[in-house]
Amino acid sequence: MSITKHRRELLVNPLFWTASHLDTFGCSFQHVPTKAPRQSIVIQASATVNQKTNDTEVLSRSAVPSVKFNILSRFLRDDENVFNQHGKGPKFFFAGQPVHRPHFTIFFHCTSTGNINQDGPFLGYLDYLDVTAIRARKLAPSGIPTHSQNAIGARIFAKKLSGVTPQEWTEDPYFICVLLSIAQLQRRLSKNPPARSFSPRLIVVNRDDREFVYLYEARFTFEFLEMLDKPTSVMASTNGPIMYQRKIPFRPFESFPARVRAETLASATVDNVNTEKRAVKRPIQHEGDQGRNVKQKP
Template sequence: MEALSIYESARRVPRKRVLVEPVFWTRLHLDLLSCRFSHCNPPPPIMMDLPSTATECEEARRRNRFNRAFESFDIYKYPAREGVMNACLCRAPSPLSRRGCLWLHVGSRHKIELAGKCYFLNDHYPVVAHLDWHAIWHRRNDKLSSMLRRYNAPIVNLRKLRFKMITPTEKQYDPYLVAAIIAFGQLQWRVLSGQTGRTAGPADQSLADAVTSRIIFTNPDDEDFLYIYSANISASRVNTFILPATRPSAADFLDIQITPVPYEPFETLQQRLLALILSATRLEDVDQSEKSMMHPISMKAPPSPSESMHALAASRSQ
């Protein structure tokens, strides 16, 4: 596999639109990024030990809110689903907090806002993001709608056709998710490098081999499971976007692992998610440093949440 810059990749397919926003990404972009998906088994039911102070009435309200937000996955209820996930991930005594949106940097100065919410460990280290598919749907719809200055029936029909063409039939392999994973990896590298300005500089390979980018994806095609997408993002991968005219030092695959996590029992969803994301069953065992974002690139793929939990379960049984 030949290592090419983004601009070189675009020139290899001159009849295709490659340099477009993520809402217009297609299977072609996954191929150009050498992206591969793999599915993992559901993790064992290991939970983080969190003290509960909620009353029975509060638990009932949380359950009702969850049912209303996730019932039938109404297309206009995605903000409610984002609110439920925010409460689930950040409710005390969780060490996570929500901070801002996702931004995909292309070049040092150009950035694109993506759907999705970022969650930080102790307000310092980004460890996971959440993305609902209907938020992606609205981004695509809004982007195409903004191109219409006034009503024109043939143009509207062409817009509907284009919307259908760029909307994947298999939501779990939506190219937009890949853009979100890369964008979250860029954020982690920026935090690791201490970059706080509006511009994005190249990632320093001496700081780490890779960071582990994780996205929680809620999919309307599956009312029983949410999914955690995880991938190692190397400095070379980040610099491919920050320096789009420069060839990466070596070609590498973008391996994305997909781990299903059941919604039920909802009462333990927070404990199960935190144990998977933070790879710990007690708050005092959580790594509070930048190492919470890092993972050695020597492995072909990041350990899936399922593999991490199996290892954790084995260590606890000894």
């Protein structure tokens, strides 16, 4: 992997990242099984359970983003010892500069003093409709709606959109940008001595998928994040992160709230990181501070 050689390629809007950008990061997707089996959580019937069951069914069927977010947010914050706050997701930084702000929500825990618990889990929430809609809007010809009858413009738009649309939406390269923005936030919050690695998580919903929500997790080393901050530094034998994907089924509806909370807390990287051979080293060469003042291409 060489960020240095392909630094300019990463200056494009992350919404337009493709499989080649994943190769630049040395990143890959890997499906792993869920931690909480569907029938492992015993739920006793009650009015509250019935309401949550109904809410889960609405969550699985609704195409309205606000409905999906509000229901899943209630489920995630049911135990305030884990997540008691949420807000706009942080910016993604490259070469020391903020170059993009992903459109997502981040869940975290604040202490009684109002400070963010840096050791607690950080979970992003992303509605895939936002990704596809914003991506299409940015590619649309200026001043011409995407549904325009302009045949030539429509063909150009369709070709551009096809070029940045992943074959499998569940492996959209944009997800790594969101996870990286969370990991960078964790790094900024990390006290001295800073943590050596960060494992942010991202839950993704898609109105076209009524069977599952998707949970992603990646382990980013301090050195990997340092390389993004200083892309002109040459890193030796640095392997990119693996993005672990878990599919959390909505059914059975009555146990979904407990299962989705359990999955967001269970780490996929703990069981896999020891089997991965990683050789991460500090920078061995510097080319000054060039690349710090970068600007994102339109």
